[in-house]
Amino acid sequence: MPLQLNAFNGSLIERITAAVQDAVNSRQWRAGEQVPSIRQFATSHGVSTFTVVEAYDRLVAEGVLIARRGDGFYVRPQTTGNLVSAPRQPQKTADAYWLIDNHFNPADSDRQPGSGWLPADWYDQSGLGRSLRALGRDPQPPAHYGDPMGLLRLRQTLAANLGAQGLPATPDNILLTQGASQALQLVIKMLVNSGDVVLVDDPGYCNLITLLKMAGARVIGAPWTSHGPDTTQLAQLMQAHQPRAFFTNPRLHNPTGASYDHATAHRVLQLAEQHACWVVEDDVSAALVEPGSSPLQALAGTQRVIHIGSVSKTLVPSLRVGYVVASDEVIDALVNHKMLTGLTSSLINEQLAQSMLADGSYRRHLQKLRDRLLAANLAARSGFDALGWPVFAEPAASLFAWVQLPPELDAVRCTEAALQQDILLAPGVLFRAQPEATPWLRCNVAHLAPEVFTFLATAAEHK
Structure with missing residues (x-):
């Protein structure tokens, strides 16, 4: 009995996949049974075999059907529950x-x-849509691993934008990452050994604190004021502990929303130089900052400061595109860690991000x-x-x-x-x-x- 394709919306392929899914959920097509062949389905529904091939392939990829070589397609057998599980709901727990x-x-x-x-x-959902459509029209879309450093065109765009803020950024000292989270992980892996003392903002970014503790670091909080860390207490902490690094979020801080003032920024950098302490600035909200404030790296260069940023925070987070700006030596070490732990980042996502940044509507x-x-x-x-x-x-x-x-x-x-x-x-x-x-x-x-x-x-x- 033919399925009612017109009961569903979308393209013909989407209507076929939805109709088959509905037939499986309603047990019109039962788990484990063989479904009509591609030619049978095409004939009974008046569609092309190419359309059915595409729809069946999608259903296999989604786990609705299974393909058996030389024997056709079957509804995937079920063990327990429904074939397609409902989205997991959060546990309303007191934790x-x-x-x-x-x-x-x-x-x-x-x-x-x-x-x-x-x-x-x-x-910027409309900007993402335009970039996706443009990529879809490319006769040779990216299907290979990208440059370990990340897409050159995007690094060039970032270098120009960051240079306008005073950062010593070039395409050669920018490393693209899978979001700022991977950037933090790579920097921690390169910089922090088990037992090292590191300072963080207090309060500070909870995921960073967890990552540092997982690396075996001894994590100490530097108390915050409404204009950045309390530099008197920071000086005492650096003197007492001689930390390996200070991880800080200087602008539009997570969780307080505060930002360093000019005097605090200079004092933090002075203390870091005095105690040979790395400063890792997590500047993921930089694009939201109004003109007038400077990143720490713009004031101190790359020999003491590692700058981490994000493209996707203000575009769409699903792109997962972050970056690190650092000295050549640091970038070389980070590239090695990136290749060992995840090869390259997503070339497709980087192309989409570049397209969105170049879109005239981004500003x-x-x-x-x-x-x-x-x-x-x-x-x-x-x-x-x-x-x-x-x-x-x-x-x-x-x-x-x-x-x-x-x-x-x-x-x-x-x-x-x-x-x-x-x-x-x-x-x-x-x-x-x-x-x-x-x-x-x-x-x-x-x-x-x-x-x-x-x-x-x-x-x-x-x-």
């Missing part, structure tokens, strides 16, 4: 460390003020994103002022606000209560080098819906 669970996958219904990403429609998208984030920060400040809760830093075009809870509220217990209402918060303890209690929350301003403030106000009233 506040859900944020650093690599398998965490929030439900669509969840409000996510504790997340580290923007809503999907804030990214307009970036300014719109800055304006939108600043407006969200101002609205967040107004909401927290109404609650009487202090915000750590002045509003800027940052994803994050660092908010202090009143003494009667415990951040972890507040997070546990929020989880029961499908609201995902991020308690401050997650961002400490040592898991010490703290009365702060990291809030993603792009996800601070009115119902989040309603929950927080209610939580405060019930204490």
